Amino acid sequence: MTTQPPADASLIPPPGCPAHGLGPDGLRRLYGPEAEADPMGLYEKLRGEHGAVAPVLLHGDLPAWLVLGHRENLIAMRTPSTYSRDSRRWTAFQENQVAPDSPLMPMVAWQPLCVFADGAEHKRLRGAVNDSLGMFDRRGIRRHVTRFADQLIDGFAAAGSVDLVSQFAEQLPMLVMTQLLGMPEEYGPRLVEAARDLMKGTETALASNDYVVTTMQQLVERKRVAPGPDLASWLLQHEAELSDDEVMQHVRLVLIAANETTVNLIADTLKMVLTDHRFRANLSGGHMTLPDALDQVLWDAPPLSAIPGRWATGDTELGGQKIKEGDLLLLGLAAGNVDPAVRPDLTTPLYGNRSHLAFSSGPHECPGQDIGRAIAETGIDILLTRLPDLQLAVPEDELRWTSAWLSRHLAGLPVRFTARRPKPASAAETTAEVAAPVPAAAPVAAPEPLPVVEQAQRRSWWSALAARFRRK
Template sequence: MTPAPVPLSGPRFQAEPAVLYREMRREHGAVAPVLLDAGIPAWLVLGYRELHQVTSDPVLFSRDSGLWNRWEDVPDDWPLLPVIGRGQSSIIHTVGARHRERAAMVSAALETVDPYELRAHAERVADELIDTVCGDGSADLVTQYAMLLPVRVLARLYGFSEQQGPELVTALNDMIDGRERAIEGQRLLAASMARLLAERKKEPADDVVSRMLADENGFTDEEIVQDLMVMLAAGHQPTTDWIGNSLRLMLTDDRFAASLFGGRNSIAEAMNEVLWEDSPTQNVAGRWASRDIHLGGRHIRAGDLLLLGLQGANSDPQVRTDGSALTGGNNAHFSFGHGEHRCPWPAQELAEVIARTGIEVVLDRLPDIDLAVPEAELTRRSSPWLRGLTALPVTFTPTPAVGGPSA
């Protein structure tokens, strides 16, 4: 009897995704049939080698959602439309030479960010956030810290004012997690980006948006707005979860105890382990088969949707037989994707600087920090796409604020 497709939803993605991925691999193999919202079928690629194949061949496994053979079954209010949309113009959906031009534009705009200035700004924002809680002796390091830090830093790089940060956080969280609010969140974020673009066309500045507008490849305003939305969404929530997941690991695993008392070497180790074992980006949509193909023992039809099972591939026992993947700073994980549509290198570097700075400031500013609840009581959001804590309550000895506005 053929095992039934697995619904890509439910509490197990919150409570035990690693166990669920193992079960899916055991029952279905490296490529598993799954059901999205409204019962829409897709394939989840769980095998490391199979995922490498899919992400290495953009012709056979296309980003063109117009190839999908299930569009007639998709309702107008489908909550995944902000992620899987027909005719979207963003960098993640373009292919070939046009994609390479847009990727080069994005990389060039991000490469000019001074890493020392970025770190200094991230540290100022982090200190400002810690100032609001350090005198209390307790805090939630997710809702009061990690959820606020990346978007404020990225907004500054793009050219937004500090005052616009809260509305961006709301729009992004609705777009990423909201389901029924996802389309509204996307609309609000697009409106904010369009306003900023109009402002910078009139008055350029030293920011990412102005540098993208100065590109000479003739991109439309709509294309640049779409790319800015993708960049901000991809940079905000995964970095937030990278901070939260790394802090959780360091607070609950004795191997990282030294870092809680002034050490620094194991911060990078904890962050790398999270990318292998507790990746903020678990699954990604998607690729569409341009013709019939066999993959991982499955017959994939032309137009079928394939989801990239990043965490499933990271934990594939075929490549993790001795646990060596976590040693020596090995970064052969899929947490930033792979192939020409992977997260651009400059964006990865920005995320790492923001996350590491955020963790270091917590450890510097909050002495004798400890979990306020047993580890078993920590909860994750119920999402198959992004994995992060809903809260990280901690206690510590109250300390005075350092003061001073962020630049």
């Protein structure tokens, strides 16, 4: 829920108090009630005060730089020789300024991961991740999404109403990911809770991270003995010879990153379908597709608002600011996507334009973005095909978000629809394989064209929605 300021001005905490938006030195905090109430508003304040790169404070009032400019973000992302991913370079770590129980630790403490490596070590680890993710067959992923989406929809189809965030968007990605990682699907609900909590930077983030790590360690131990067609097994078998700890850490990374980003992508795209007038107008005219809607959301509401981080390898300059060796840079994806230098008019549609920052760029660009898009696109497609008369059940201005230092999460999306009977179970759906191996070098390609009959079926919900919008 959005935090409202106290009515009594005497209760407002003074500058320097952790609850206030300003630190003792006047720098703006990226955590606390004020920052979480309106992160995009905070980004624009910082842009107005400092330009493309702004000094900010993270949890514990640790100093960092927030990169707000689109161009400046790309420079930081694409220049590892100047902006390293090795967090051990951070001055705050070297000077013991980061408390062991800091909520920043799950996201910034160095780990044997490709996202914390540069050069040859990054190439070794990232190559194993790319090859292993590339072994998933897109059709196999779609079968899993279809099966779990149908199961979720069957759970509320007869009710005629549902919260699409808690009962659909927050459940589907983790159910699919448990299968891709080689885990029992009953692990999903607890992992959803833990993965989201550690991303928020809460007081319980470390405990949630410990739960995820323990679960992943147990998974790797099982797969070392009994491998299968899944990510954990493929990483263990890769020629890069990753240690068990390296495999565990990368499986954890994929799980957390894929879940949070795909949950937000599904939720925000469904909100757009139900509320955005640009979507309605283009839908009625027959010009927008579901991939177009996803592209627009990735520009307007990237699944992660910011990414930590990059650490300066030496004294340098970025966006007019003097960056010192060991300084931490936080990549502002949401802020960079609305940089006036690249988007002077935020109302102009960007369908098909994928130069957004949502998946980062450069050597550390998200390796699983195609899988995330496949889960979101297929899941939303199935939902709208089965429930084509979805309508928002509350006024749009009553929708609320919860915000943390890295992401903004739609708290709920209550809808109503014509109640329907659950879909009869299909033997093909209940026996679908996790994945079919393909050559390791093959990338995850775009889905093959659907048969003509299936194309017609998939167009039906667009037609139904278009007709309903035209009647309004």
